[in-house]
Amino acid sequence: MKLTAAQLDQFHDDGYLFLPDWFDADEVRLMKAEVPGIFAQRRPENVRERTGDVVRTAFAVHTYNPVFGRLVRHPKFLEPAEQLLGGTVYIHQFKINGKAAFDGDVWQWHQDYGTWAADDDMPEPRAMNLAVFLDEVTEFNGPLFFIPRSHRRGKLAAGHDVTTTSYPLWTIDHDTIARLANEGGMVAPKGRPGSALFFHCNLVHGSAPNMSPWGREIVYVSLNRVDNAIRRFKRPEWIAHRDFTPLQAMGADCLRELAREPAALR
Amino acid sequence: MKLTAAQLDQFHDDGYLFLPDWFDADEVRLMKAEVPGIFAQRRPENVRERTGDVVRTAFAVHTYNPVFGRLVRHPKFLEPAEQLLGGTVYIHQFKINGKAAFDGDVWQWHQDYGTWAADDDMPEPRAMNLAVFLDEVTEFNGPLFFIPRSHRRGKLAAGHDVTTTSYPLWTIDHDTIARLANEGGMVAPKGRPGSALFFHCNLVHGSAPNMSPWGREIVYVSLNRVDNAIRRFKRPEWIAHRDFTPLQAMGADCLRELAREPAALR
16 A cells, blocks of 8 residues: 555655545445445534535544544555655544535635644644545545645645634635645546545645536545654644554454445444 | 638537637737836726736726727627627627736626626527637636536526625526536636637636636637627626727728727727
C-alpha cells in the first residue's frame, strides 16, 4: 500500500496526490450503503446546510460506525499517511461531506491548517487529509478546487467566516487567492467512486455549490502526527479529537471482509 | 457566415451549437475594451449582484454603445439566426453578463422562453440566444451548464424566483431538472475568448457562482422572429425591446473596421 518515490515527490511538490480507483467497487458499495442511515440521524455531529435540511458534514462517524471505523485504519490510508508525514499518526478529524444535489453549498477558500492552528492550537502543519469519493465527482457537482503548490507558502493570514455558510471557517482573502492562483493555476480532480485524494493541510482549496441533481459525498480523514498533537480543546471533541494514540493499521482486506460478512457489522 | 446542414441538425437535435473561436482576437479585444466603461456606469440597465457592488447584467448596451451596436448586426450572428429561426429577426434582449471574479452569483435552472412567455407574452418559442465569450470560460469561473435536448420538452412549468439572486427569473423545480438531466446528461461548453454559443430559447440552462479569481464576461443577444413579437409590455423597454424592425446585417468586417479606425467610435 506504500506510495512510490515519484508519488511522494509529487505530493511534496504540488501539495496533493490524486489516486483514481484507490478503493475498489466492493469497498465503495459497503461505505456508500452506510451513508443514508448516518445522515438521517439527528445528532450534533451532523451539521446541516443553511439552504436546506440536508447534511453538509457528518463528523466523527468513525467513532460509532464500524465500516468507517475500519476505513480510518485501512492500510491504503494509513501507510501513505505515515510515509508522507514521517511518523505515527492519530485522527484529528473525520467527516463525510454531503454536497447534496441542488443544496450542497460553497466551501470558501481556506487551508485546513488555518483552522486547526487558530482554533485547536496544532503546533505545526504536520497533518494531512485523506479523502475518498463515494460518488463520481464531475465538473457539475461541486468538485474540490485546489491551488497547486500553495501549501509551500506556510500558514496564510485568514479571517473567521461565520456568515456565508452554516459552518465557521478561517478563510483567505481574495487578493491572496488571486495571487496564488495566477502563479500556481487551479485544478479540480474528478473521477469515479473509490478514487482518493491526499492533500497537505496547508493546501489552499474550496468548492463551489452543487447545483446539479447529482450528490457528491466525499469522506475526509484528517491525520496528524502524534508528536504534533493539539493543545487547545475549545471545540467539541467530535470536531477536534483528543485521543492521540497512534493508529494501528488493519489488514488490506479489512473493508472487503465486512462486505463478505455483513453480520459482523451489527 | 452560414451554418452547414450538419450544424443546423445539431442545433435542432441538441438545442445548442458551440463554435470555438467564432470571433477573432481583434474583434474580441475591441469588445472587451468597452466593458469596464459600461460596467462603471450607474444606470438602471446595469443590475448589480446581491453579494457585492459588481455588475451581474448590463442590459441594452447595443442601444448606446457603437461596438455592441455593430455586434448585433454582425453576419456571424444574424445569418445563423435567420437560418435557425426560419425568418427575419429583431432584438428581444441584449445583455453582458459579468459573472465577476469571486462575486459572480448563480443563475438558477431556467428556460429563457419561460420568462419571455410569462412576462412578455411572446407567442411561440421562435427565439434564440447568440452568445460570445469575452473571457476564457473554464470549469472554474462559472461556465453555463446545459441539459442537451431539454428544448424538445416545450415550455416547462416554472416558479417565479425573486429571492435567491438579484434578478427575478422563472425557474424550474428540482424534480424536473433531475429527470431531464438523467435523460439528457449535462454539458458545459468551455473555450477561448471569441468562442460562440447559440442556443434555443427552451434549452434548460443555469450556471454556478464564480468563486475563482478570474472574471467571465459573456455577451448574449436574444433574437426573436419578427412575426413572433411580444404582446405585453410590463417590463422596462431595456429588458424586453419593442422595436420589431427586422435587423439588417452589416458587412463581415463591421467590427474589424472599428478596430482599425477607433476614431469612428466616438
